[in-house]
Amino acid sequence: MPHLTTDDKVKLYYEETGTGTPVVFVHEFAGDVRSWEPQLRELGRTYRCIAYNARGYPPSDVPGEVKFYSQDRARDDIRAVLDALKIDKAHVVGLSMGGFASLHFGLGYPERARSIVVAGCGYGAAPDTRQQFAEEAEASAKRIEQQSMTKAAEGYALGPTRVQFQNKDPRGWREFADQLAEHSTQGAALTLRGVQKARPSPGIRGPARGTLDARRGAHLAGRAEGAALALRSDRQDAGDARAHPGHDRGRGLALPRARPADEAQYCDRGARRDAERRPCHQFGGSRRVQPAPGGFLPDRGRRPLADARPARHDRRDSGKVRKSMRSPDAAQR
Numbered sequence: 001m002p003h004l005t006t007d008d009k010v011k012l013y014y015e016e017t018g019t020g021t022p023v024v025f026v027h028e029f030a031g032d033v034r035s036w037e038p039q040l041r042e043l044g045r046t047y048r049c050i051a052y053n054a055r056g057y058p059p060s061d062v063p064g065e066v067k068f069y070s071q072d073r074a075r076d077d078i079r080a081v082l083d084a085l086k087i088d089k090a091h092v093v094g095l096s097m098g099g100f101a102s103l104h105f106g107l108g109y110p111e112r113a114r115s116i117v118v119a120g121c122g123y124g125a126a127p128d129t130r131q132q133f134a135e136e137a138e139a140s141a142k143r144i145e146q147q148s149m150t151k152a153a154e155g156y157a158l159g160p161t162r163v164q165f166q167n168k169d170p171r172g173w174r175e176f177a178d179q180l181a182e183h184s185t186q187g188a189a190l191t192l193r194g195v196q197k198a199r200p201s202p203g204i205r206g207p208a209r210g211t212l213d214a215r216r217g218a219h220l221a222g223r224a225e226g227a228a229l230a231l232r233s234d235r236q237d238a239g240d241a242r243a244h245p246g247h248d249r250g251r252g253l254a255l256p257r258a259r260p261a262d263e264a265q266y267c268d269r270g271a272r273r274d275a276e277r278r279p280c281h282q283f284g285g286s287r288r289v290q291p292a293p294g295g296f297l298p299d300r301g302r303r304p305l306a307d308a309r310p311a312r313h314d315r316r317d318s319g320k321v322r323k324s325m326r327s328p329d330a331a332q333r
Helices: 033-043 071-084 097-108 127-147 149-157 163-168 170-181 185-196 269-274 328-332
Strands: 003-005 011-017 022-026 048-052 090-095 113-119 279-282 285-288 312-315 321-324
Touching (some): 003 071, 011 071, 022 033, 033 048, 048 071, 071 097, 090 097, 097 113, 097 185, 127 185, 149 170, 163 170
Parallel strands (some): 022 048, 022 090, 090 113
Antiparallel strands (some): 003 011, 011 048, 279 285
């Protein structure tokens, strides 16, 4: 099994596939390198894709003291992966806990990042909920230690943000729950205490000097040359995010264009319009996302479906060709 060694002598297991521009995937608390398998298969055709297990997640090392686990350490482990694989700059993609690490990596080492993709990041970061989140993290750590990860995983996998994944994809959820049960009891508990419980808000940096407005989605404040921010207004639970690439293709969704960092506060109305009928799962509930007034932005105007549909020619038995087109009402249905 391939391993690399960090600057504090912890060995991290990693997998890579493909050639070309490097993309590094950073997993969530309940995931590991296997969570990114669909992305590795798809993107490995055109990119050099790397995924690794964080410390505390076998076959990576599981240090036995909480001092080896922190948000700064999670950030620096991404840098250690790049250094060990002799990669100067890479696209970094992080989910949830990995999203926090990726975000702090972009703020701390913008010169090493081609881009930063952050998904599901922010839970527990609001200043007014920090104490509650810390208490929940400690309670979860104690529960895992008492029950062992094998037993605790089943309850965790049935949490309000995971059960929606079970409802939509029972087989995928079962695979997720089985893999979670294989995690290290000690590693999971120490990760909760060292990384999650003690992590700072996304607006608090280590070596970075830029600013980050967590409520607006934020930007790198000019720290990264050519920085831009692409916003997506629909929300998904962490369990959904591990579904196969292109899982939204059937809904016709597309990411809005990237905006310069100083325009980040203006939301793309087109994305909101796309998300109008998308359910939003939060705490086990569902609600409709309200569309923004005005629909698409003026520079993204689109013709009605009836006008955009090309004419169709039907050849009759008589040999005559008749030009026909669906009515506007039929095309809109």
